[in-house]
Amino acid sequence: xxxxxxxxxRAPPGMVGQAYKDIGVASVAMGGGDILPALxxxxxxxxxxxxxxxxxxxxFQKVLKHYxxxxxHQVVVNADxxxxxxxxxxxxxxxKKAIExxxxxxxxxxxxxxxxxxxxALKDLTENHGVQLHDTPADYFPAYMNAANALLQxxxxxxxxxxxxxxxxxxxxxxxxxxxxxxxxxxASLGKAFADSIK
Numbered sequence: 001x002x003x004x005x006x007x008x009x010r011a012p013p014g015m016v017g018q019a020y021k022d023i024g025v026a027s028v029a030m031g032g033g034d035i036l037p038a039l040x041x042x043x044x045x046x047x048x049x050x051x052x053x054x055x056x057x058x059x060f061q062k063v064l065k066h067y068x069x070x071x072x073h074q075v076v077v078n079a080d081x082x083x084x085x086x087x088x089x090x091x092x093x094x095x096k097k098a099i100e101x102x103x104x105x106x107x108x109x110x111x112x113x114x115x116x117x118x119x120x121a122l123k124d125l126t127e128n129h130g131v132q133l134h135d136t137p138a139d140y141f142p143a144y145m146n147a148a149n150a151l152l153q154x155x156x157x158x159x160x161x162x163x164x165x166x167x168x169x170x171x172x173x174x175x176x177x178x179x180x181x182x183x184x185x186x187x188a189s190l191g192k193a194f195a196d197s198i199k
Contacts, residue, residue: 001139010035010047015151022147032058039063052121053114061129069122070136079110 005024011017013029020027028044036059038044046064048071049055055067081103088096125131156163 001137001143004140007045008043010038010044012048015148015155019144019147019151022150023143036060036063051114052118052125056121056125056129061125061131065129065131066134067122067125067131068134068136079106 001023005026008026008028009020010030011020011025011027017027017029028038030038030044032049035044035047035049039047039060040063047060049058049060052067052069055061081099083099091099122133126133152166156166
């Protein structure tokens with residue numbers, strides 16, 4: 001974290017960027033199209049965007065050669081669909097079910113597609129562009145989590161609806177995260193064993 005705090009880092013605006021600031025990182029909010037020029041000019045030293053495929057499309061590898069793949073606030077990109085409530089209420093039960101089935105299928109296909117495309121992009125970045133892959137240091141995660149929790153609590157204290165939504169998320173996380181974190185750690189260890197075996 002001490003090394004990270006020396007960098008000017010592009011982060012999203014809002015709570016995410018504020019959490020970085022709260023842990024002492026000089027976070028700079030800017031739109032996606034401004035990131036590469038800012039890196040090239042030295043206005044910022046580091047940046048986050050998404051994952052290997054979108055990052056390589058943006059051309060970050062032209063300037064940045066060190067990739068810390070385990071980010072904090074965005075593991076995968078998912079799409080959202082918004083539908084006017086009155087329109088949705090006017091649909092038949094079958095039409096509503098069709099939207100639900102299509103959305104679930106789209107999400108599943110999207111996750112599978114992105115896993116493979118990001119894998120191909122990471123292979124290209126490391127094998128053809130001189131990008132070095134690193135593990136994110138362990139002290140990074142609790143520092144950010146504590147700052148994010150403090151911000152979420154502050155917003156919860158100030159906004160009743162926010163508090164209701166956050167409580168729902170905390171109730172879900174209390175059940176799901178202990179299982180999922182353990183399962184993911186096991187999957188990651190098995191995956192790393194495989195990845196090491198093909199080097």
